Amino acid sequence: MAGNLTDIEFFILTPDDFQETLTFFDEQFLKRNPLCIAFKETCKEAFGEHLNVALKETLESGFSMGARDKTTKALIGIRLTKITSVDNVSKQTASDEAKLTENNLYRVLAMLSPDEDVFRGVSSFLYMFALAVHRDYCGHGLASRLVKKTLELGEERGYSASEVKVTNTLSEKIYNKQGFETIKTLDLATVEDEFGLDTSLIPGETIMKLMVKRPPSIAMGQ
Numbered sequence: 001m002a003g004n005l006t007d008i009e010f011f012i013l014t015p016d017d018f019q020e021t022l023t024f025f026d027e028q029f030l031k032r033n034p035l036c037i038a039f040k041e042t043c044k045e046a047f048g049e050h051l052n053v054a055l056k057e058t059l060e061s062g063f064s065m066g067a068r069d070k071t072t073k074a075l076i077g078i079r080l081t082k083i084t085s086v087d088n089v090s091k092q093t094a095s096d097e098a099k100l101t102e103n104n105l106y107r108v109l110a111m112l113s114p115d116e117d118v119f120r121g122v123s124s125f126l127y128m129f130a131l132a133v134h135r136d137y138c139g140h141g142l143a144s145r146l147v148k149k150t151l152e153l154g155e156e157r158g159y160s161a162s163e164v165k166v167t168n169t170l171s172e173k174i175y176n177k178q179g180f181e182t183i184k185t186l187d188l189a190t191v192e193d194e195f196g197l198d199t200s201l202i203p204g205e206t207i208m209k210l211m212v213k214r215p216p217s218i219a220m221g222q
């Protein structure tokens with residue numbers, strides 16, 4: 001790494017950071033994330049126009065954290081997050097139905113959607129959309145810090161529930177440490193023919209997980 005964590009500035013990404021974030025997402029997420037790897041070059045196409053819309057919405061919501069190297073000024077990490085209402089999730093699922101039938105990426109993600117009662121009693125939650133750290137800065141706790149800071153920001157603003165779909169065992173560890181629980185799993189190897197995936201390209205595990213963090217009052221078993 002070009003420095004240590006003291007040389008890194010954490011900040012909230014805004015719509016002004018759109019182009020830089022999109023380029024970073026393309027280089028450091030789409031090309032390295034296990035699910036995207038299994039979709040090969042079709043992953044970006046699958047996001048299509050939806051990617052720009054989702055990214056703009058995410059930056060506008062003011063809950064996405066970025067990390068910048070203070071020396072080089074380069075963006076080196078992103079934790080894209082937005083606020084989603086529980087109602088919105090069911091509406092989106094219904095309106096996206098047509099798209100889901102022909103879009104394999106959305107179909108895989110839909111298999112890991114939370115059931116309606118997961119956030120019982122909560123009206124809105126943090127929807128964690130993409131986490132990535134630049135290759136040269138990995139393994140120094142940067143992703144863990146980005147997740148922790150996002151959760152702190154959410155708590156400060158009154159949001160203590162979160163959802164994330166993980167495809168990478170490293171990030172699963174991060175969320176476990178922050179009190180997330182796994183509530184659904186999908187082995188991509190079992191659906192690869194159906195969705196046109198090549199899971200032999202994934203360097204590690206092929207299991208994808210829906211993880212949630214819920215306020216103690218509605219956590220598992222209560």
Ligand SMILES: CC(C)(COP(=O)(O)OP(=O)(O)OC[C@H]1O[C@@H](n2cnc3c(N)ncnc32)[C@H](O)[C@@H]1OP(=O)(O)O)[C@@H](O)C(=O)NCCC(=O)NCCS
Binds near residue numbers: 033034137142170174
């Ligand atoms: C997953 C990713 C965000 C992790 O970023 P990071 O800054 O290296 O993560 P951290 O340094 O906070 O490490 C998280 C955990 O993984 C471990 N870890 C990180 N890199 C590792 C490596 N190369 N080998 C073994 N363990 C590693 C850390 O030790 C840490 O575990 P610990 O808390 O028990 O010590 C990064 O690898 C990445 O951007 N990957 C590509 C995009 C992607 O797949 N995103 C996740 C989508 S679910």
